[in-house]
Amino acid sequence: MKKLALSFAILILSFTQVALAQKSTKEIKGDKYYSFYSFDKAVEKYSQANVLTIEGKRKLADSYRNTGNTIKSEEVYATYVNEATAVADDFYNYASVLKTNGKYDEANKYMDKFKALSPNDLRAKNYAANNAQLTNLLKDEGKYKIEHLTINSDQQDFGTSYYNGKIVFASSRGGSQSIKRSYNWNQKPFLDLYVADVVSNQLKDPKNLNKKINNKLHEGPASFNSEGTFMAFTKNNYAEKSNDDVVKLQIFFSSLKNGKWSKEEAFKLNNAEYSVGHPCLTADGNIMYFASDMPGGFGGADLYRIQKDATGVWGNPENLGDKVNTEGNEMFPFFQEDNEILFFASNGHMGLGGLDMFVTSVKGTGFGKVLNAGAPMNTQSDDFALIIDSKMKMGYFSSNRLGGSGDDDIYAFELLTPYVFGKTIKGIAKDKMGNVLPATIVKLMDDAGKEVATVTTSTDGTYAFTVDADKVFKLNGTKDKYFDGNNTTSTAVKEDVIIADVVLEKDPGMALRILVTDGKTKQPVEGVKYKVTDLKTGEVFMESATSASGDALMPLVDKRLNDALAYKIELVKEGYFPKTVNYNSTIDKPGIVNVHEALDLSMDKEVKDLRDLVFINDIRFDLNKFNIRPDASAELDKVVKIMNKYPEMVIELGAHTDCRATKKYNETLSDKRAKASAAYIKSKITNPARIYGKGYGEAILLNGCECEGAVKSNCTEDEHQKNRRTEFKIISMGAGAEKVDVKNNSTKSFDKKK
Numbered sequence: 038m039k040k041l042a043l044s045f046a047i048l049i050l051s052f053t054q055v056a057l058a059q060k061s062t063k064e065i066k067g068d069k070y071y072s073f074y075s076f077d078k079a080v081e082k083y084s085q086a087n088v089l090t091i092e093g094k095r096k097l098a099d100s101y102r103n104t105g106n107t108i109k110s111e112e113v114y115a116t117y118v119n120e121a122t123a124v125a126d127d128f129y130n131y132a133s134v135l136k137t138n139g140k141y142d143e144a145n146k147y148m149d150k151f152k153a154l155s156p157n158d159l160r161a162k163n164y165a166a167n168n169a170q171l172t173n174l175l176k177d178e179g180k181y182k183i184e185h186l187t188i189n190s191d192q193q194d195f196g197t198s199y200y201n202g203k204i205v206f207a208s209s210r211g212g213s214q215s216i217k218r219s220y221n222w223n224q225k226p227f228l229d230l231y232v233a234d235v236v237s238n239q240l241k242d243p244k245n246l247n248k249k250i251n252n253k254l255h256e257g258p259a260s261f262n263s264e265g266t267f268m269a270f271t272k273n274n275y276a277e278k279s280n281d282d283v284v285k286l287q288i289f290f291s292s293l294k295n296g297k298w299s300k301e302e303a304f305k306l307n308n309a310e311y312s313v314g315h316p317c318l319t320a321d322g323n324i325m326y327f328a329s330d331m332p333g334g335f336g337g338a339d340l341y342r343i344q345k346d347a348t349g350v351w352g353n354p355e356n357l358g359d360k361v362n363t364e365g366n367e368m369f370p371f372f373q374e375d376n377e378i379l380f381f382a383s384n385g386h387m388g389l390g391g392l393d394m395f396v397t398s399v400k401g402t403g404f405g406k407v408l409n410a411g412a413p414m415n416t417q418s419d420d421f422a423l424i425i426d427s428k429m430k431m432g433y434f435s436s437n438r439l440g441g442s443g444d445d446d447i448y449a450f451e452l453l454t455p456y457v458f459g460k461t462i463k464g465i466a467k468d469k470m471g472n473v474l475p476a477t478i479v480k481l482m483d484d485a486g487k488e489v490a491t492v493t494t495s496t497d498g499t500y501a502f503t504v505d506a507d508k509v510f511k512l513n514g515t516k517d518k519y520f521d522g523n524n525t526t527s528t529a530v531k532e533d534v535i536i537a538d539v540v541l542e543k544d545p546g547m548a549l550r551i552l553v554t555d556g557k558t559k560q561p562v563e564g565v566k567y568k569v570t571d572l573k574t575g576e577v578f579m580e581s582a583t584s585a586s587g588d589a590l591m592p593l594v595d596k597r598l599n600d601a602l603a604y605k606i607e608l609v610k611e612g613y614f615p616k617t618v619n620y621n622s623t624i625d626k627p628g629i630v631n632v633h634e635a636l637d638l639s640m641d642k643e644v645k646d647l648r649d650l651v652f653i654n655d656i657r658f659d660l661n662k663f664n665i666r667p668d669a670s671a672e673l674d675k676v677v678k679i680m681n682k683y684p685e686m687v688i689e690l691g692a693h694t695d696c697r698a699t700k701k702y703n704e705t706l707s708d709k710r711a712k713a714s715a716a717y718i719k720s721k722i723t724n725p726a727r728i729y730g731k732g733y734g735e736a737i738l739l740n741g742c743e744c745e746g747a748v749k750s751n752c753t754e755d756e757h758q759k760n761r762r763t764e765f766k767i768i769s770m771g772a773g774a775e776k777v778d779v780k781n782n783s784t785k786s787f788d789k790k791k
Contacts, residue, residue: 061086064093067100076100091122098130105437107137118147125154136390139417141171159335159363160385166531167387167409174389174411181414182451188233188240191443195435196258196315196369196422201265204240204433205232206447207257228255230270238431238449247298250291258315258369258422262322266293269304269316269325286312288327305351306331312338317370326370326379329354336364340381360404361397368392368421372399375427378456379404382421390417394434398458405458406506406533414450429455460528463501464538466494466514469584473498474541477516484509504528514539540584545592547624549579551632552588553608556639561587565610565640572603572619593630600624606632613640614683614770647688647765651675656714656763663709665717673714676728676765677721684723687768690715690730693737695757696744700734708732714763735760 060068067082076099083089083097094117101110114131117123128151135144145168152161188194192209199205207228229251233240245251246259250270259270268291288304306313306329313329323345328338331354339362341354361367365385372379377399382392386407393415398405414420418438425432430452437445466477477494481502489510492500504510507529514522522539553565567589569579579591596602601623608616618636632638644650653676656669665673680686692711694703711730719725735745738760744750750757 060090060093061088063087064089067093068096071096071100074103076103080104080106091117091120095127098134102130102134102137107134110134111138111140125151125158128154129160133384133390136388137417139390159359160365163363163385163387169531170409171387171389174409174415177412180411180452180454182453183413184238184449185441186240186447186449188243189442189446193228193445194442194447195445197424197433197435197447198258198260199424199426200232200261203232203234205230205246205259205261206240206243207231207259208243209444210243227273228257230257230259240447250298250301255286260316260318260325262318263320267318267322268292268298269318269327271314271316272301285309286314288313288316306343306354315369317372319372319374324372325351326357326372328368328370335359335362337366337385338368340367340370355402357404360407366392369423371422371424373425373427373429376429378429380410380423380425382419382423389415391419391437392421394420394423396456406460408456408458419445425452457503459503459505460530460532461501461503461534462510462512462526462528462537463499463534464512464524464536465498466500466516466522466539466541467498468519469540469542469590474514474516474519477514477519477539477541479539480513480515482511482513484511486511512537512539514541516541518544520544540586542590545590545594547593547596547627547630549591549593549602549604549630549632550588551583551591551606551638553583553633554587554639556641559639561585562610562613562640563587565608565613567609568607570605570607572605578604588633590629593624596624598624598627602630606636606638608638608640610640612643614643614686616640616683643770645767647676647679647767651679653765655761656710658710661706663706663713665713669714670717673717674721676718680718680722680727683770686727686770688728689764689766689768690718690728691764691766692730692732693760693762693764694735695760696735696738696742696750697757700745704732704734704736706732707734711763 063082063086067079067086070076070079070082079100080097083093083100086093089097094113098110098113101107101113111131111134114127114134118127118131128147132144132147132151135141135147148161148164148168151158152165155161190208190210192211194206194208194210196207197204208231209228210231230246231243232246233243235241250256252272256270256272259268261268269288270291271286272289273286285308287307289301290304291298291301293299304313308331311329311331313327313331315328317326318324324342326340326342328340330338334356340357342357343354344352346352356362361379361381363383363385365383367381367383367385369382370379371381378396379399380394380396382394384392386393386395386409388409389412394410395407396410397407409415410423414423414434416436416438418436420434420436420438423432423434431449432452433447433449435445435447462481466474466479468474475494475496475498477498478491479494479500480491481489481504483489489504490502492502494500502510505528509525509527512524512526519541520543522541524537524539526535526537528535549569551567553562553567554560555562561583563583563585565583565587567579567581567583568577569591570576571578581589583589602620604620606618606620616638618638620632620636622630622635624630641650647653654672656672657666658664658669659666676688680688690711692707692714694707708730709732711732713730715728715730718728722728740752740756740759742750742752742756742760
């Protein structure tokens, strides 16, 4: 497997738990083979053990996975993953194997467990943010045309790179060496670099790239500058082993001089204790992307970028950050320089199983949204090492998917539709009635008001912008003979497509505008039916409903400056009290007359109890008295204000007592208090008959605090207080009216019946 060609953090499990039982001789031998990547022999020894420790089971499951037997790997994980000794990485690795076996629903259960135990793990966050898109990732949406290459052997063939119109790739096909060496991991020959011609996307006539470069262990993959005169390639560190007795991978360079490749030069970051590999050079060879499990990363193999200074010396490596890297393995970077797009493989980002290929836009030192390349480029197997031409049309990738020639194979592909990064803001330019507006100029601006892009809507009124995530944008729509439409939207959302329409109003010349709002929230109310009647002629001037923005525009076709206006405006909406207001004014300037600036066009939600409409404190009386105290009059004035706002509102004012004193006394006292309160309100409203007072005494208690006759109550004073109350029940509700004289800015209520 190519995962071994780069021996990064191959052991991605957390073998930190102390064995709970004495290891058997077979398990100890299995551990030895495991440490040298002889996974087939490790499986043999572990399987011979009568009992395995938890650590042994982990290594057995991992050995099966590394030899490609994911079915057996799943079976071993299942024997211990639900035990109390299981740790977070057990859930993650089991979920990974389940995905490789196509069991996505089951895999999600264990990813949920992993997320619960490691919520701050980048893999958990990535899963939480993107798992809902799994169904879409599995769909073949016609984005790619894929072709298996005839050059593939029954060995490993992978890791392509462009080289002077040819393709260089890594392969374990063996060649004609007299001494055959094989790699412990898969018992196949070591990797060498080959170069092949390109004929109609197929690779033909593969040859050994250079016998001096291809040595006894692994070489490849490689990368070249645009002239093909400078090469970076991965190879085993022959000289020394790490403290854990493992041969790591390193990067070396060679230059083409006089038709010959120079002696290899070691990369400054090569180290016996960690691996570096999978280089990708820019066209001039001065910037290199690569993978490494060096200390200080996020975990596993991370992607890095490094640049040469003016003297040609490599500087310090830059980790590509947590948008790209995770605690898993990120490998095989390919930077498409002309289009500033980075491709890479990962088993840490949300994928379909094994390694998946991902793509992101490069923005200076940062990166855009990371996209999974999706099916059929990605499968439940390992898919990796993508390269693509400067036109973003054709390229190659590697995979060990079913249907290949035996192991990792190379595939050609065509990209039929371009990648879309970031978020998409799309919408429709339309008028207040919902009619689409073609040929509308829509400008997109950032939150500082700087113009980002401009489009003209098509015949269906639609527009779309591709933008960055986590930002605020403003939209402005302009069209001849229309008022501008504006909208503000944010891309700090999970959705990749944000709908944001712009609504324009046709310029009617002279017009009335009304705005209806909710009396409590002050927010616009959509769908309010309004009828405007000309009080001079008695004719209905306009009848419709408010838009989503709670307003309406009514043309004044036959009106001129200094004309007097006298209109009755009736508002009706289910769930709200109906409302009627009169508007009297004189046109003192051309354009739009905003009626709501002179009238209160707010509507109150329908309620049965007046206290749900306005806050009223308890009405207090002196002991055994019913005269209206100053503090009570302040509360009753609130009722007066509401009843004057709705001149046809009818209210029953009910007074209640607690159980103490006699029933007859309580009835008499409560009735006097109710009638006194009602009388106070009657004196201040139109049509005083709209309110009446009634005393209920102790007839309607809110709790079990009864104490009449022989019954003795043990209720507290607070419990008795709940029964001493005044209620304002709305009996009926009709349309009301307010007469407004805009000139002197005075408002007086009146009774429509008078």
